[in-house]
Amino acid sequence: MAAERKAQLKVYRGDKEGGELKDYEVETYPGMVVLDAIHDIQAKQEPSLAVRWNCKAGRCGSCSAEINGKPKLMCMTRMTSFPENEPITVTPMKSFPIIKDLVTDVSSNFRMAKKIPAFRPRPKEADGTWRMQQEDIDRIQEFRKCIECFLCQDTCHVIRDHGKAEDFAGPRFLIALAGLDMHPLDTLDRRELVKDEFKVGYCNITRCCTEVCPEHINITDNGIIPMKERVADDYFDPLRWVIRKFTGGPEKKEKAHLPVLQEKTGSK
Amino acid sequence: MASKSVHLPVLQSGLGGTLRRDAWWVGPAITFVLLSAFIVYSTWRAFENANFLYGPYLSPLYSPLVDTSWAKGWPIPVSGAMIILIGPGSFRFTCYYYRKAYYRAFAMDPPACAVGEPRGHSYKGERGLLIFQNLHRFTLYVAIGFLFFLWHDAIKGLVGWQDGVHLNVGTLVLTMNAFLLSGYTLSCHAFRHLVGGNVNSYSTATAGMLRYKIWQKVSKLNMNHMAWAWTSLFGVGLTDFYIRCVCTGAIHDMRFF
Ligand code: SF4
Ligand code: SF4
Ligand code: FES
Ligand code: FES
Numbered sequence: 072m073a074a075e076r077k078a079q080l081k082v083y084r085g086d087k088e089g090g091e092l093k094d095y096e097v098e099t100y101p102g103m104v105v106l107d108a109i110h111d112i113q114a115k116q117e118p119s120l121a122v123r124w125n126c127k128a129g130r131c132g133s134c135s136a137e138i139n140g141k142p143k144l145m146c147m148t149r150m151t152s153f154p155e156n157e158p159i160t161v162t163p164m165k166s167f168p169i170i171k172d173l174v175t176d177v178s179s180n181f182r183m184a185k186k187i188p189a190f191r192p193r194p195k196e197a198d199g200t201w202r203m204q205q206e207d208i209d210r211i212q213e214f215r216k217c218i219e220c221f222l223c224q225d226t227c228h229v230i231r232d233h234g235k236a237e238d239f240a241g242p243r244f245l246i247a248l249a250g251l252d253m254h255p256l257d258t259l260d261r262r263e264l265v266k267d268e269f270k271v272g273y274c275n276i277t278r279c280c281t282e283v284c285p286e287h288i289n290i291t292d293n294g295i296i297p298m299k300e301r302v303a304d305d306y307f308d309p310l311r312w313v314i315r316k317f318t319g320g321p322e323k324k325e326k327a328h329l330p331v332l333q334e335k336t337g338s339k
Numbered sequence: 340m341a342s343k344s345v346h347l348p349v350l351q352s353g354l355g356g357t358l359r360r361d362a363w364w365v366g367p368a369i370t371f372v373l374l375s376a377f378i379v380y381s382t383w384r385a386f387e388n389a390n391f392l393y394g395p396y397l398s399p400l401y402s403p404l405v406d407t408s409w410a411k412g413w414p415i416p417v418s419g420a421m422i423i424l425i426g427p428g429s430f431r432f433t434c435y436y437y438r439k440a441y442y443r444a445f446a447m448d449p450p451a452c453a454v455g456e457p458r459g460h461s462y463k464g465e466r467g468l469l470i471f472q473n474l475h476r477f478t479l480y481v482a483i484g485f486l487f488f489l490w491h492d493a494i495k496g497l498v499g500w501q502d503g504v505h506l507n508v509g510t511l512v513l514t515m516n517a518f519l520l521s522g523y524t525l526s527c528h529a530f531r532h533l534v535g536g537n538v539n540s541y542s543t544a545t546a547g548m549l550r551y552k553i554w555q556k557v558s559k560l561n562m563n564h565m566a567w568a569w570t571s572l573f574g575v576g577l578t579d580f581y582i583r584c585v586c587t588g589a590i591h592d593m594r595f596f
Contacts (some may be wrong), residue, residue, distance in 0.1 A: 137358065137453065139358060139359060139360050139361075140357045140358030140359035140360065140453055141359060141452075141453060142452075142453060157360075160358050162358060165453075203540070203542070204541070204542035206541045206542060206548075206551050207539070207540050207541055207542055226452050226453050228448065228449040228456060229462065229464065231449075231453070232352075232449060232455060232456050232462075233462040235462070252539075253539055254539065255539050255540035255542075255543075270464075270466065272464055272465045272466035272470065272473075273462070273463075273464035273465070273466060274464060274465070275438065275439075275442045275448065275464050275465055275469075276435055276438055276439050276442075277439050277442050277443055277448070277449060277452075278439050279449070279452035279453070282452050283452065283453075292528070292561065292562075296435055296528045296532075297528075297531075297532060297536050299473070300476075300528065300529060300532035300536065300537070301532075301537065302473075303473040303474070303475075303476065304537060306473075307470075307473035307474060308473075308474070308476065310477075
């Protein structure tokens with residue numbers, strides 16, 4: 072039988088009043104992931120250790136944390152991916168307000184999601200259906216893979232270092248907006264909002280979102296940069312402006328407005 | 340409800356603050372050194388204003404040839420390269436890849452992912468002073484124009500000799516340079532947008548399927564835009580250096596036929 076192996080972990084314990092890294096030791100086994108180790112600690116040593124999880128299959132996006140300083144899904148990170156003799160540090164996502172231990176308050180993302188004017192398809196065709204070809208929706212399908220783990224939002228320096236969680240859409244919602252803008256059936260023009268409300272210009276395309284996305288979505292190259300180019304078409308390109316003046320430009324979509332939100336959010 | 344994030348002391352903030360244990364600083368450090376080296380080299384060559392023309396060979400830093408005799412007697416010497424470099428220089432400066440590279444390596448905004456940066460300054464991203472980055476496409480148009488000159492130079496390196504056709508090392512070097520710069524230019528994000536990225540419904544747009552096919556091809560090139568960016572930068576530097584060496588006699592330009 073293989074010799075029993077042990078791993079050292081340093082796990083953040085605390086809440087918004089403060090906290091510290093605490094040392095734990097767990098027995099490892101083949102195939103073990105970091106979330107298993109956290110569960111092991113919870114089961115055998117520290118029943119009060121708070122952790123959010125659900126699927127343990129990289130599908131629900133709940134178990135986001137920072138492992139050795141890198142934003143990752145705990146359930147998709149194998150214990151064997153770290154050197155055996157070094158402790159593994161597990162901390163909550165840094166960009167969001169902490170609730171307890173590894174659990175953070177990610178509700179700024181839900182507020183941002185609510186601000187996005189919803190999909191508004193054109194009227195159905197005479198036979199009562201809509202038709203799209205595969206090539207028309209290839210690009211959008213990539214963005215649909217998002218599991219809303221918010222690791223990209225966590226690592227984005229605009230949110231993480233410049234504190235703009237309520238002011239900047241962030242990568243997750245910029246690809247949502249790109250998916251709507253590229254949709255062959257949609258009839259709303261959200262580009263002004265993308266520029267002024269969702270502030271795509273805050274993104275300086277440093278690509279950390281792409282680096283951490285567990286779904287390997289090409290957030291920057293396929294979502295944000297095309298969105299920046301589309302905004303540039305309408306708001307920054309003088310040549311296109313002149314062409315539009317002379318030709319009337321392409322068929323206009325209806326301008327979208329921010330939906331009126333019911334609840335008052337955010338503190339002063 | 341509070342929405343401000345509470346920065347926990349153990350999760351380090353401030354420049355370089357991170358719990359990452361890997362050598363995150365290696366990437367930006369290499370970028371910093373290589374880009375600085377190229378800037379220093381090309382600036383020196385632009386001031387040198389010599390050793391850029393040998394037989395039919397013309398250094399890419401000086402291509403196309405610009406007459407600067409009008410600037411004689413100026414307090415600072417003006418060379419062709421100084422004027423030429425505005426084109427490719429602004430193309431690279433506003434390139435989406437190089438932006439990432441220098442925002443990380445030079446501005447440290449951020450230095451690497453999940454690594455702290457200097458705090459306290461009010462961040463504007465590309466909404467403030469850097470808003471001009473939105474005009475990258477115009478530098479692309481100029482860069483496409485330059486490609487014609489560079490291919491012209493490469494062909495001239497083959498057929499531009501007084502005694503007929505030569506295939507020399509220099510011919511290959513100029514061809515490689517034109518090839519790499521074509522790869523870099525045609526893999527540009529703004530080009531990808533221009534050729535078809537801006538279409539929403541390929542199946543119904545004018546020439547939609549053709550645009551879709553071209554867009555797919557450019558997207559493939561675009562996936563390696565970073566590699567094109569670096570290889571073409573080295574390409575330009577080495578091509579210029581080779582021609583300089585041939586001009587000064589440091590290297591003999593070997594002839595295959
Ligand atoms: S590329 Fe833009 S959105 Fe993505 S992490 Fe960087 S700044 Fe944020
Ligand atoms: S885009 Fe990727 S990193 Fe961001 S929330 Fe979706 S799955 Fe997570
Ligand atoms: S527990 Fe669902 S993604 Fe990790
Ligand atoms: S040249 Fe790099 S994006 Fe255009």
